[in-house]
Amino acid sequence: MTTGAKEQVGRLLALVPMIRREGEMSVEAAATALGMDPEQLVTDLRVLIYCGWPGWMPGDLIEVDLEVLDEDGLIRIHNADYLSTPLRLSAAEASAITVALRTLRESAQGETLQSLDGALAKIEAVAEEGRVEVHVPEQQRGIGETRSTLTRACTDRRQVQLTYYVPARDENTERTVDPLEVVDREGASYLQAWCHLANGRRLFRIDRIVDARVLESSADEHPEVEPLSLTDRLFTPSPDAPLVTLRLKPEARWVAEYYPVESTKERARGRLEVTLRVADERWLNRLLLRLAPHVTVLSPQEYADAYAAAAQDALRLYQ
Amino acid sequence: MTKSERLLNLLILLLVQRNYITKQRIRQTIPSYREASEDAFERMFDRDKDELRALGAPVVAEATDAYFGDEVGYRIRPDDFALPGIDLTADEAAVVGLATRVWQHAGLAGATSDALTKLSAAGLEIDRRRLDIAAPVVTVADEHFDVFWQASLERIRLSFDYQRSGSQEVTRRHLEPWGVVSSSGRWYVVGQDTDRGEPRLFRLSRVRGKVSRNGKAGAYDIPAGINLRDLTRSLSPAPATETALVLVRSDAALSLRRTATEVEAGVPGPDTETGWDRLRVAYSSPANLVDDVLVFGHDACIEAPQEARELAITRLSEVVSR
Structure with missing residues (x-):
């Protein structure tokens, strides 16, 4: 809660109509209802007594009963008929709340979903067109339950048994982890955890978690692991990993934005040459096949050969 | 005061005026305006109006009533004011x-709680401590988000340096922003590109350096029928409605x-x-x-549809054959 004048006026424009409707309210009840700090609210009220109908003669001013406020902690406001309804939602407020509710409904189920839908429809009906919009990616939607299990395990500091899919190996792995935090970045949710299998900090994409079972055992403390900040890159390639140079046709240029690349060079006809570090050749192979034939491996040669061989093997299935 | x-x-x-009230009348009426120099009053009044508008109060201006001459009159219509x-x-x-x-963004989180305060004031009993569902969070990590969002709200023209996807070249762009949208975790600003005379979308992470705000608030209108929600959906992958057989x-x-x-x-x-x-898998x-x-x-290999099977073979x- 800030102490700026605009914010203070905003709070008063909510408080006055509420008191007018209720007749009188205790400071505590009013503060709770509006999600405000009670002390702040009392400070705000003292502004009101200098405001009112233009001219500001004694009879024009808004009256706050300071006696009952000081002695009984009760708020009574008179002479403010023109402030009998709260202010409509601003464009910023309307977009912020409707987008938040729409995001919530992506992971809600059953009665909560119904209530969210009902609330959203009614709020959208009175709100002006928003100036911000979010589309929740498909992969975020199915994971609501796993996400809440993991969030709870983080809070309760319990170990979790994960069945985790590793795409590069096309394999499900079993591991015990100490969950640290759930982070959302670039449209995907991740669990940051201490992995006892790898004996180190790992990020697990929640949509690749096949199963998560919360164990009885408590999670170990890892004070040395710092929470990820918003600006941290989630993945930093190891400086020892071999460098691979690819030539991307326009259809495959997205790779340069999606993965951390070491360098890029523009080539004729919209092609882009990129160099990236590849820690796992199987990961690269999957990427190349996904991009086929819009990518060429320029170096090293053995990666180019492996790509051609993989394409040949796959093609044989269709003959 | x-x-x-x-x-x-x-x-x-x-709010209590039946008619528009001129700027000079406003100045004479409110002591802090009266006591300020002409310049200071202009600046103060402009900022105050903007702040009231940001709170949601629809301050409207009407020019040139014959009676007032060239002067601009202001008022807030009670019907537009009320939630x-x-x-x-x-x-x-x-x-x-x-x-x-x-x-996970201070400005948007603040706007959300301001909205809830207004709804509570209207008599809704809102529970701020429910913890039974894990809320997904929306993060805004782009440093330029605030300036684009604010400019969309205030309708202020912007110019900025922009680097196109995978290109090294940076060009100066001029935009009348309509809003910011996020698809698959990436943020974009959408608006009228005044250099090209067409609506365009810019990815915030490709904006380089400082964004300049040019001119006054309310400088342009957002065309009717611009629906950010449809536009955002069109940025995102199509829903998977077709069925394939894969061996x-x-x-x-x-x-x-x-x-x-x-x-x-x-x-x-x-x-x-x-x-x-x-x-049997669904695809888009x-x-x-x-x-x-x-x-x-x-x-793995595609069995059906034939069209996808042939595409796999061609690719x-x-x-x-290289």
Whole structure:
């Protein structure tokens, strides 16, 4: 809660109509209802007594009963008929709340979903067109339950048994982890955890978690692991990993934005040459096949050969 | 008179007027304006109006009434001022409080709680402490988000340096922003590109350096019929509505199996090295289906539709024939 004048006026424009409707309210009840700090609210009220109908003669001013406020902690406001309804939602407020509710409904189920839908429809009906919009990616939607299990395990500091899919190996792995935090970045949710299998900090994409079972055992403390900040890159390639140079046709240029690349060079006809570090050749192979034939491996040669061989093997299935 | 008192008194003055009130009348009426120099008054009044508007108070200006000469008159219409009645059921009001946990961005989180304050003031009992569902969060990591969002709200023209996807070249762009949208975790600003005379979308992470705000608020209108929601949806992958049959080796293509609607185990496959299963999977376009199947290399192949099967063959053949 800030102490700026605009914010203070905003709070008063909510408080006055509420008191007018209720007749009188205790400071505590009013503060709770509006999600405000009670002390702040009392400070705000003292502004009101200098405001009112233009001219500001004694009879024009808004009256706050300071006696009952000081002695009984009760708020009574008179002479403010023109402030009998709260202010409509601003464009910023309307977009912020409707987008938040729409995001919530992506992971809600059953009665909560119904209530969210009902609330959203009614709020959208009175709100002006928003100036911000979010589309929740498909992969975020199915994971609501796993996400809440993991969030709870983080809070309760319990170990979790994960069945985790590793795409590069096309394999499900079993591991015990100490969950640290759930982070959302670039449209995907991740669990940051201490992995006892790898004996180190790992990020697990929640949509690749096949199963998560919360164990009885408590999670170990890892004070040395710092929470990820918003600006941290989630993945930093190891400086020892071999460098691979690819030539991307326009259809495959997205790779340069999606993965951390070491360098890029523009080539004729919209092609882009990129160099990236590849820690796992199987990961690269999957990427190349996904991009086929819009990518060429320029170096090293053995990666180019492996790509051609993989394409040949796959093609044989269709003959 | 403190600034809060001045703002609130200005608001009441504009609200209780039946007619437009001229700037000079406003200046004569409110003591802090009266006492300020002409320049200081102009600046103060402009800022105060903007702040009232940001709170949601619709301050409207009307020029040139014959009676007032050239002067601009101001007022707030009581009907536009009031929050229309929202009649939420107890269950609906209870879940609305969850909205405060979605935004990982100070400005948007603040706007959400301001909205909840207004709804509470209107008599809704909002529970701000519900913890029974884990709220997904929306993060805004782009440093330029605030300036684009604010400019969209205030309708202020912007110019900035922009680097196109995968290009080294940076060009100066001029934009009338309409709003900011996020798709798959990436943020974009949408608006009228005044250099090209067309609506354009700019990805915020490709904006370089400082964004300049040019001119005054309310400088342009956002065309009617611009629906950010439809636009955002069109940025995102199409929903998977078609069905394909994919043959996969037993114990392989595990991620594809997870999304399969049906698995037929132990079917004849393209070779006899291993056993094969048939998966029924949903897809949005043949190209997407081929992308998703090719990653499994010689562990998966498309059986149907024929169109996707042929596309897979063409794409693989081109790599092999190089």
